[in-house]
Amino acid sequence: MxxxxxxGVLEGAALHSVGSAEFAATDPMNAKWPTSxxxxxxxxxxxxxxxxxxxxxxxxxxxxxxxxxxxPSxxxxxxxxPAEPEPTGAKPESTTVPLPKPIRASDxxxxxxxxxSLAALLASYQEAGSSAGVRYATTSLNLRVxxxxxxxxxxxxxxxxxxxxxDKTVDxxxxxxxxxxxxWASEKYLSETKPKPKxxxxxxxxxxxxxxxxxxxxxxxxNRMTRVARQMCHLFPGISSxxxxxxxxxxxxxxxxxxxxxxxxxxxxxxxRWARAHASELGIVExxxxxxxxxxxxxxxxxxxxxxxxxxxxxxxxxxHVGVRSG
Numbered sequence: 001m002x003x004x005x006x007x008g009v010l011e012g013a014a015l016h017s018v019g020s021a022e023f024a025a026t027d028p029m030n031a032k033w034p035t036s037x038x039x040x041x042x043x044x045x046x047x048x049x050x051x052x053x054x055x056x057x058x059x060x061x062x063x064x065x066x067x068x069x070x071x072p073s074x075x076x077x078x079x080x081x082p083a084e085p086e087p088t089g090a091k092p093e094s095t096t097v098p099l100p101k102p103i104r105a106s107d108x109x110x111x112x113x114x115x116x117s118l119a120a121l122l123a124s125y126q127e128a129g130s131s132a133g134v135r136y137a138t139t140s141l142n143l144r145v146x147x148x149x150x151x152x153x154x155x156x157x158x159x160x161x162x163x164x165x166x167d168k169t170v171d172x173x174x175x176x177x178x179x180x181x182x183x184w185a186s187e188k189y190l191s192e193t194k195p196k197p198k199x200x201x202x203x204x205x206x207x208x209x210x211x212x213x214x215x216x217x218x219x220x221x222x223n224r225m226t227r228v229a230r231q232m233c234h235l236f237p238g239i240s241s242x243x244x245x246x247x248x249x250x251x252x253x254x255x256x257x258x259x260x261x262x263x264x265x266x267x268x269x270x271x272x273r274w275a276r277a278h279a280s281e282l283g284i285v286e287x288x289x290x291x292x293x294x295x296x297x298x299x300x301x302x303x304x305x306x307x308x309x310x311x312x313x314x315x316x317x318x319x320x321h322v323g324v325r326s327g
Contacts, residue, residue, distance in 0.1 A: 125147065125182075125184070128166055130167045131164065131167075132165050132166055134164055135163050135190035136192075136194045137159055137190065138159065138191045139159050140159060142155075143155050143184065145183065148171070148173065164178075172186060172188065173185065174186075203235050205231060205282075206230070206232070206234040207230065207234045214242050216242075217242055217243065221257070221259060222326070224324045225259060228259075228275075232271060238267045242259050242262070243260035243319070244258075244260075252286070252324075257324050257325070258324070259322055260319045260320070264318045268290065268320050272287055272290075275320070276294055285297070287322055288306075288320070289319075290315075290316060291308070292304065
């Protein structure tokens with residue numbers, strides 16, 4: 001079977017060859033024309049295959065590395081420390097201009113030319129203004145040559161002193177005339193009305209130690225009366241003597257509860273006012289002086305006048321009578 005197939009194939013191939021030869025002989029296109037194959041060709045250099053080609057890399061110039069030079073730092077010169085000045089013994093002059101100080105009247109002639117305006121100002125303070133009435137000092141008051149506490153003090157006046165003033169004022173200070181001198185005083189210590197004198201403060205309690213002027217009567221008076229008499233003796237040396245017990249009916253003298261302090265005038269009133277001021281603490285119940293009487297029982301009535309008894313002694317003008325309660 002295989003042999004048959006092979007014979008068939010060979011016969012087919014032979015027939016095809018014969019047919020092709022006949023077609024070629026009759027086809028003008030099969031005429032013998034020269035073709036490019038009939039010409040001599042120059043020898044060609046073999047083209048290397050892509051697989052065998054070695055690509056020589058182009059010489060690449062290396063990218064230059066930019067070297068960054070560090071920015072030079074500016075050389076900072078250290079600030080020189082000022083040299084300590086050598087001590088010369090002379091005090092450096094101050095650059096601060098001091099404020100002008102008030103000028104005393106006694107310095108007026110020594111004022112330098114550049115201070116002429118200050119001299120003129122001081123002179124204006126000494127020019128008296130127009131009269132503007134009177135004022136009274138409300139306390140012990142300093143009078144000065146200019147309107148301010150920095151000006152020189154000329155004198156001091158006591159409370160209630162009458163002062164003639166002018167119409168000139170400067171920053172709360174009033175110009176005034178005192179003993180023909182132009183002076184100044186703070187207005188807050190001046191009053192249009194004369195201040196009433198304050199009563200002198202009574203002294204406090206005194207010593208109860210023995211006192212010579214009282215020792216002679218202590219045997220006839222009570223212990224309470226002795227303590228009061230001793231204090232009066234120490235506090236008021238103007239008392240010349242003391243009288244104590246005497247046999248007198250209807251009087252505290254008869255029970256040893258009263259003494260008479262021999263003193264008169266304003267000095268006697270100081271003793272009487274002291275006894276009244278301390279009556280509660282000392283147990284004083286009655287005081288008689290200058291024809292006046294005060295009693296603890298009628299204390300709200302103050303000093304009461306009693307009728308004339310015929311003499312200075314009987315009317316208690318020459319002594320202060322002080323009586324105490326029992327005990």
